Amino acid sequence: AQKITQTQPGMFVQEKEAVTLDCTYDTSDQSYGLFWYKQPSSGEMIFLIYQGSYDEQNATEGRYSLNFQKARKSANLVISASQLGDSAMYFCAINGGFKTIFGAGTRLFVKA
Amino acid sequence: DADVTQTPRNRITKTGKRIMLECSQTKGHDRMYWYRQDPGLGLRLIYYSFDVKDINKGEISDGYSVSRQAQAKFSLSLESAIPNQTALYFCATSDDPGQLKETQYFGPGTRLLVL
Numbered sequence: 001a002q003k004i005t006q007t008q009p010g011m012f013v014q015e016k017e018a019v020t021l022d023c024t025y026d027t028s029d030q031s032y033g034l035f036w037y038k039q040p041s042s043g044e045m046i047f048l049i050y051q052g053s054y055d056e057q058n059a060t061e062g063r064y065s066l067n068f069q070k071a072r073k074s075a076n077l078v079i080s081a082s083q084l085g086d087s088a089m090y091f092c093a094i095n096g097g098f099k100t101i102f103g104a105g106t107r108l109f110v111k112a
Numbered sequence: 113d114a115d116v117t118q119t120p121r122n123r124i125t126k127t128g129k130r131i132m133l134e135c136s137q138t139k140g141h142d143r144m145y146w147y148r149q150d151p152g153l154g155l156r157l158i159y160y161s162f163d164v165k166d167i168n169k170g171e172i173s174d175g176y177s178v179s180r181q182a183q184a185k186f187s188l189s190l191e192s193a194i195p196n197q198t199a200l201y202f203c204a205t206s207d208d209p210g211q212l213k214e215t216q217y218f219g220p221g222t223r224l225l226v227l
Contacts, residue, residue: 009152033213045155045202045218052213091154095214099145099170100206102155 002027002094004103012109013082020067021077021106023092029053032096034075036066039089039105048090051075082110115139118203118219125193126227133188133222135203144186145216146170146178149200158201161186193226200224 003026013019025034036048051059051066059066067076079086087110092103116137125131135144142163147155147170157170159178167178175197179187190197203219 004154006154035215037216043200043221043223045204045216045221047215047217050213050215093216097214099157099160100214100216101157102147104152104154 002029002032002096002101004092004094004101006092006103006106008106009104010107010109012111013079014111015084016081018078018080019082019108021079021090021092021108023075023077023103025073025075025092025094027073027094027096029096032094034066034068035093035095035100036064036075036077037091037093037102039091040085041088045091049077079108084110084112086110116203116205116217116219118201118222120222121220122223124225124227127194129193131190131193131224133190133201133203133224135186135188135219137184137186137203137205137217137219139205139207139217140183141205141207141217142183143206143214144180145202145204145206146176146186146188147202147204148172148197149202149221155202158188190224190226193224195226198224198226 005024032053034051038046049061065078089105145160146158161180201222204216206214
């Protein structure tokens, strides 16, 4: 069975600062993929970034990077230079090849 | 036009009524999914389909049924709606079936209120 834990229900960050959203996971799969999705207040789900379990380098996509620590089973999302438009719910997810399991999410508030 | 569409976008119904939520996609993906989102619980998988002839139960399938009418269409039915089925429902498709980088593409969601 797979499980995602996001321990921060809500986070605040000042505009232009960096923020880290925590994600830990549990899986018995040897190979798996880790994802982050963003859900703005409008409700749609937007794919942000992917990390494969065998990828040696941390994934980056523009201002998003994934701090992957396999031994600790953590896959934290780092957002650099936060913008007001980053205010949203963020979901961490894991896929072991058949289906994707999501965490409960972290709500990020970016302050001007 | 959106790649994954859901109808209706909002629905209010009464306890005991049967309702259907519809999903259509133009991405050409074989895999389709239905999730529900509740505050504090994230997204939970209701049903998923790997192709037209394949239907699988997810974590919370009780009280729901699905129909995969075509590659592009996947419908979710609530046979007899109850108030705790009030939630935001998402349809999703995915690429790279069987691969780890199975990115999900979501519809806009359907807000369902059961009175």
